[in-house]
Amino acid sequence: MKKHFKLLLQTTTCTALSLLLIACGQSKSDKTSTETAEKPVIALIMKSLANEFFKTMGEGAEMHHAENPDQYDLIVNGIKNESDVSAQVDMVEQMMSRGVDAIVIAPADSKALIPILKRASDAGVLVINIDNKLDSDILKELNLNLPFVGPNNRDGARMVGEVVAQQLQANDEVAIIEGITTTFNAIQRRLGFEDAMQAGGVKVVSKQSGYWEMEPANNVASAMLNEHENLKALLCANDSMALGAVAAVRAAGLEEKVLVAGFDNISAVRPLILNGQMIATADQHGDQLAAFGIQAALDILSGGEQPKDQQTVVDLITQETLNQ
Amino acid sequence: MNYKRWFTDYAPMILIWLGLVLLFGILSDNFVTSRTLATLASQVPPLAIIACGMTLVLIIAGIDLSVGSTLALASAMLGVALVDWEFPLILAIVVAVITGGLTGLFNGAISVYLRIPSFIVTLGTLEIARGLAYLATDSQTKYLGVALEPMARPLPGLGVPISFLIAVVVIIIGQFILTRTTYGRYLIAIGTNESAVRLAGVPTARKKISVFAITGLLTGLAAVFFTSRLGSADPNAGVGMELSAIAAVVIGGTSLMGGRGSIINSFIGVLIIATLGAGLAQIGASEPSKRVVTGLVIVLAVTIDALRGGFFQKLKMRFKTGTL
Incomplete structure (x- = not known):
């Protein structure tokens, strides 16, 4: 009896799923027929x-x-x-x-x-x-x-970097949290940050990947703050990573000492920029x-x-x- | 207390961990400092708590691939409860833990009652929970501000956050249940020979489901600490965390075949993984070398564990009896 029930359950689940799939497929193919004209x-x-x-x-x-x-x-x-x-x-x-x-x-x-x-x-x-x-x-x-239609990430990162550099002095130490290092954007944003730091005579003491995500960036940021005691800023290649960096700075009690910058202008960073926990980000629209x-x-x-x-x-x- | 047993059980793992700490202490300027240790103490609780549940699941010869997504879903629900529903903190935490528990219950019930391998069920849940996390947050990172921060802040005088203490308590209770209660012994027996246990009249189904539900509850709890550390609920949180948890548990000598495992050793496995991550970031290791070294340490730790378990004796025996 129990076995039969199980079989029944399995069959009904399968049937329901296939019906669902067929339904999904149909709505899509309906669209195609009208649009290919x-x-x-x-x-x-x-x-x-x-x-x-x-x-x-x-x-x-x-x-x-x-x-x-x-x-x-x-x-x-x-x-x-x-x-x-x-x-x-x-x-x-x-x-x-x-x-x-x-x-x-x-x-x-x-x-x-x-x-x-x-x-x-x-x-x-x-x-x-x-x-x-x-x-x-x-x-x-x-x-x-x-054809490429899009923003110049290097210029954007340079603009963000310049805002940070203005707050720093020559030979101050900063670190960069990169995106996934094989992507063009990650490389361009790192180069933009480096351009701005070089122009301001600021030293980049560490560059590591935060994989574009919050938690990996938080771990990397914590390690950077622990290792480099004189760190003055964390430049993050996107805002998710900047959120992770802000949490690391707060956990280390270094809110007054370390600036955090991001990129992308996601809605979650707006309160942080308004209350000064983040200094700048870039909006590529x-x-x-x-x-x-x-x-x-x-x-x-x-x-x-x-x-x-x-x-x-x-x-x-x-x-x-x-x-x- | 059997000291010899204690020594053979835990000493190899602890030595590997201490070796790593020493190595990074030599390689970097500021690794063996109270700050780095405090950072580690705030980083390990989520993974440690999840690893505790994962150990139990592996012991009954199951697996839970959904923990990373479940963590994201519970974290999302925590954010929704706090921000959108304006729940008080304690109630929001309950929502997150229950979310995890229900996900685990779903995994357990489906895999046990429909007799589908947990590998497949939890692979499905990995997708479902991630999708629900995106739905709950509208795919946006929710900034939670300082509401959760007290939990991430180090306790005065101790230097570790409350999350670390709770993780340690969870580990101790888990190990106690596993080794000192009939429930725990049954789990080991189920992992060794399930049909024998069932024929002995023990209701294995309920026990197995309870293990998945416990893992879910623990993942929900882990999500609370994960979210409190970052101050934001991120629907992308915990991607790949199931692999970190499995790696930590396996480093700790728990068998993927079931029937053997130690929650304390899983905890040391978590410490090894976290120390490795923090250390490599602190010495500024390049991206490829981070991956290679992490992989090597996992293999090394498992090898040492295999040798300890009389791997060679077994091999010799099998060679003699011709079963190789």
Whole structure:
């Protein structure tokens, strides 16, 4: 009896799940049949949708689509883990087999995505690169022209770094908490921070990765504070890591001595900037970034524009700008 | 008290840990300081508490891959309860712990009643709980401010936060239950030969479910300490934490096949992993070398444990009897 019950339970669960899947599939295929007619289909492929930065980016894209519903159809995709490059490669493949006209992508890795994007481009899909710039040397070598629409991360980080440097004196010690060190953005932001420190004669005594995440950054920041007693600032390549760094500074009781700077301007850091626990961050207008990319794709698809790089604005956020 | 037994049980692990502390003491300027030790004391409680539950799960020959996501979900619920529902702190903590407990109960009930390996059930829960964490927080990091900070702050005179003391109490109670109660002995028996235990008339199903529920509750508690240290609830928290917990438990000599394990040794395993992380960050080791060294230490610790367990004698015996 018990066995039968179990079998029944298993069967019902399976049936329910398959019905659910079929239902999901159907709603999607309904959409396809209406959209393939004449409007171009644009696929937006982002990194982690769990990261607020990419979430607002997706929302910006959807808003852009809501304003121009008759111009194109939009598919928004993201991977679950920022470093999961292969999942993103799979996603590009899926979008190709779906027959999209353009792919607007924030690559999880600036090199590893190039081969699949080359295949997409060769297959006639327009590829627009946003957020994290693909490696230009490899692109040149492959003779690929994938327009980059996005901010200059190095300039943004330099602006943030300059605000920090102004508070410091020559030969003061600072440390940098980097993102995932293989990504272009992580490298650019570190270089931007270094540019500003060098200009101010400030010494960078440690550079380590916080993997873009809060807790790893907290551990690294604690270790840095313990090892370098004269540390005056922690420059973090994104705001999640800055939150972790702020917690480390507070735990060490060094609020008065150590400045923390971030990047991205996520909503969670605003109270920290207002009460002085963080000195500055940079806003790349992530919400508009995907929309810029989509607009660029539309302009090119309609034949009005030649594919070329476009730079978008980066704003510095400090206590002063927030109070305005 | 059997000192010889104590020596063979715990001494090798403690020696490895002390060796690491000594090594980093030599390699870096400020490792063996009260500040670094205080940092370690504030970092280890979440992983230590989770490792306690993980040890029990491994002892009954199960596994729980969902602890990292469960931690994020419990942390998210803590944030939601504090910020959105404006619950008093103590009630919010209860919400977080119960969230963890329910997740564990789900794991246990499904895997025991439907006889699905816990590896598969908890792999599913890993995704479900992470998704729910994103839903609960709207994919945004919630800044909680100073509401939770007293728990992360070192206690006056002791230099360690209350979370560390609670973790130590959990470990001691766990070890006591495992070695000195019938419940604990049954868990070991279930891990060694479940059908024999069942045929002896012991209701194994309830015992197994309770182990998963306890692990969930402990993960919820760990989430409270994790969140209090960072002052923010991050839906991306604890990614990969299941592997750190399993690594710590295995370093401590618990068998993945069930039937053998020690919660105290798991705790020392956690100390080894945390010390390694802090030490490598403090000497400013490069990213690749961090990975390689961490992996090597795990292998080394498990090897030493295997040798201690008469690995070679067993091998010789099997060679002689021709079962190799």
